[in-house]
Amino acid sequence: MFKLPPDDNSKELEVGELYSVLKRRGYFWPSFEIYGGVAGFVDLGPLGSLIRENIEGIWKDKFLLEEGFHLVDCPSINPEVVFAASGHLEKFSDLLVRCSSCLLPFRADHLLEDLIENPDALGKDELAAALKENDIRCPECSSELGGPEEFNLMFSTFIGPGKEKLAYLRPETAQSIFMDFNSLYRYNRDRMPFGVAQIGKGFRNEISPRQGMLRLREFHMAEGEFFFDPDDPSFKGAGRYLDLEVGLLASSDPGSTIHTTLGKATDEGIIGSRLLAHFLGVTHSFATSIGIPAGGMRFRQHLPSEMAHYARDCWDLEVITSNGWVEMVGVADRSAYDLNQHAKASGVDLRARRKFDEPIVREISRLQPKMKEMGPIFRGDAKALGEALESLDPKNLKDHISSREPITVTLRGKEVEIPSNCYELVEGQERIHVEPFTPNVIEPSFGIDRLMVSVLEHAYRESDTSPKGGESEDGTYRVLRLDPRVAPVKAGVFPLLNKDDLPELASPLNDRLRRRGLNTYYDVSGSIGRRYARMDEIGTPFCITIDHQSVEDGSATVRERDSGEQVRVPIEGMVDLIEDLCRGRVSFENL
RNA sequence: GCGGGCGUGGUGUAGCCUGGUAUCACUUUAGCUUGCCAAGCUAAAAACUCGGGUUCAAAUCCCGGCGCCCGCACCA
Incomplete structure (x- = not known):
């Protein structure tokens, strides 16, 4: 509490x-x-x-x-691939094992925590094997455990007819x-x-x-x-x-x-x-x-x-x-x-590009294969050999290059000699303007x-009486002190009595407020105190009451929820006033 | 999922042990009343968690389901 x-x-x-x-x-x-x-x-x-x-x-x-x-x-609803990529399919699901006698469920990976490294990473069958090997029994009653069952915290369904598209x-x-x-x-x-x-x-x-x-x-x-x-x-x-x-x-x-x-x-x-x-x-x-x-x-x-x-x-x-x-x-x-997970799973590049103010100048030095020469010699292996050649660092091969000796590369475990007419050394400067990166x-x-419930709990007040000292029936007066912007109903509109032309004045005012987008509650039943209490209980910040003076001079009272204080203002400007009060543009105390 | 507790109008309850369809209060609705903080009067509406069993008769006794609460476990 x-x-x-x-x-x-x-x-x-x-x-x-x-x-x-x-x-x-x-x-x-x-x-x-x-x-x-x-x-x-x-x-x-x-x-x-x-x-x-x-x-x-x-x-x-x-x-x-x-x-x-x-x-x-x-x-x-998202297809399965999405959560396979995001990791939710694997990580959001727990493997549970259930005791065969007392039926208590346990997280299978937790039982193995002290015995093997990273049990979290094991699949269903591996876990079953590991549990057996280590002779894990029910921690509660030492009976045998059943096989692991998956429990995923995601609701599953199917897209389209049939059960193929999970x-x-x-x-x-x-x-x-x-x-x-x-x-x-x-x-x-x-x-x-x-x-x-x-x-x-x-x-x-x-x-x-x-x-x-x-x-x-x-x-x-x-x-x-x-x-x-x-x-x-x-x-x-x-x-x-x-x-x-x-x-x-x-x-x-x-x-x-x-x-x-x-x-x-x-x-x-x-x-x-x-x-x-x-x-x-x-x-x-x-x-x-x-x-x-x-x-x-x-x-x-x-x-x-x-x-x-x-x-x-x-x-x-x-x-x-x-x-x-x-x-x-x-x-x-x-x-x-x-982004990395989805890029990997979908094959789509999900990177942004970083633009340099000044292009970055980079010294380059690499071996450029001449595919025209390599093709006829190496046939099907030419492409792979060319890539292998490019990945070499020319610095380590200076002597070979200058003396135009063949260069040896390894392909599928075999050493292959590439003659000097099949490559050339490319050296110089490269200007880089953009660079791809995966955003964080x-x-x-x-x-x-x-x-929402926290707001309601923090707004809730109980006291013995209404703000003006009125007795409630069960001894508890309840108020939700909601911020006017949060409150679902902005204003109660009440004719003080249900006669003497008061409803005829109050009802059109209510319509005008609602047309302005202000949610109101029009109430003619019960004593005025009861109507205030009803509004206080749901957190309505303001109540407008039309009384006999309203009929005479076109004014009405506005009551503020937390203090119970009232001010008398012209009905004419009421809609603007309530709107301003609810948006915090004017405060009630300054009226 | 396990163990324990609980389940009666909108809300809170009485009745259950010792079977005979339900108490009280608040709330709600309508009318009267009411000149600013749940006032009053009159009337009305409204409930036994569900299914099965026992019995002439079940809110009540028995069995089961469901749900809620508490504890254990779970909780990216």
């Missing part, structure tokens, strides 16, 4: 209470509930869908508008961006560096998902892939976050949180690069703007043992929740791993559902 912020009069959080409110008020609930439900799946209700869109909108503002990333949208639901959205690298590089007009973003769903067939929204089998993710030249890691906006103070848990000292600025942490080598630090800054800034308090988050560096197969370095943004510190975002240094990648990867 946690309590944030530590100041106000809110009670210690009853998270169970919060989740029942969220379910009741339409944020989210278990999927397939009428059939008993399936763990690891949730439905976002009307309010949950809206808050998710709002959070993703703020994410887009951050990554597309501020950081200049390009947005793409790619399929969730496919998987993507466990991350990143792979599409790597496969599309050439098109995206061209789109960016062959310039480096650049970032690409994607928001979509990921799927992981977790063995046993628990903890509700924190480990789902189908989840929303927002990922960015920033491609850069490892020899020139400069980028726009460097320095934007150097002075940002953050909490860091470095893998060298996982026990203690360091509080320092991103700039200092980079200078001291705690964070590996400016670029990595920059994206920690972007991540931090995003999390803050959706309502996670700075005091409730920290960055934790992965230990070498927990690193994903593709990562060279990884920092997680962790947020304190009712489940303790939970990973929300992974900022990983994927090096050139993925920094990947910030966001778990949207987790962030």
